Amino acid sequence: xxxxxxxxxxxxxxxxxxxxxxxxxxxxxxxxxxxxxxxxxxxxxxxxxxxxxxxxxxxxxxxxxxxxxxxxxxxxxxxxxxxxxxxxxxxxxxxxxxxxxxxxxxxxxxxxxxxxxxxxxxxxxxxxxxxxxxxxxxxxxxxxxxxxxxxxxxxxxxxxxxxxxxxxxxxxxxxxxxxxxxxxxxxxxxxxxxxxxxxxxx
Numbered sequence: 001x002x003x004x005x006x007x008x009x010x011x012x013x014x015x016x017x018x019x020x021x022x023x024x025x026x027x028x029x030x031x032x033x034x035x036x037x038x039x040x041x042x043x044x045x046x047x048x049x050x051x052x053x054x055x056x057x058x059x060x061x062x063x064x065x066x067x068x069x070x071x072x073x074x075x076x077x078x079x080x081x082x083x084x085x086x087x088x089x090x091x092x093x094x095x096x097x098x099x100x101x102x103x104x105x106x107x108x109x110x111x112x113x114x115x116x117x118x119x120x121x122x123x124x125x126x127x128x129x130x131x132x133x134x135x136x137x138x139x140x141x142x143x144x145x146x147x148x149x150x151x152x153x154x155x156x157x158x159x160x161x162x163x164x165x166x167x168x169x170x171x172x173x174x175x176x177x178x179x180x181x182x183x184x185x186x187x188x189x190x191x192x193x194x195x196x197x198x199x200x201x202x
Contacts, residue, residue, distance in 0.1 A: 012064035030174035088134030096127035124179035136168035
């Protein structure tokens, strides 16, 4: 780890802390505020991968994971979050970000947009599925029966208009849709930053 990696480390740590706080607050009926901040972690990951390679990107991911675990331990101690949310956040983050590193690295020689878009779309999908299932699915209540996430099991129409599903499924679908949209938007700062600080990209 070098000083050149410090901006990526600080950015990842800030995103993880902000997202762990904001995921507990609803924006409207179907979204959490964390849906708007967490996707930035993929942008940071992809930039580190582009500039310094997969090894540096993985180190930044591990730092982000460590920060997330530390924050979660503090938050659960003060009853600011549940064990299941903390566990879901950690597992989803580490799995999705490491998957992002691998996919980006394998596609790095293609068109400039292919690696960041594909890695972010796959990573975001895996992250959403893991986090919401671990944190809120009634089938995983055995993880910590003391966690009261029963509100997430309320059966409602999907996004207010579809078939009836547990609330957490609607939250997950809405979260996933936002992540997909932000994955497309993130291509703009990705190209600008890479074009500014490195050789022109194909």
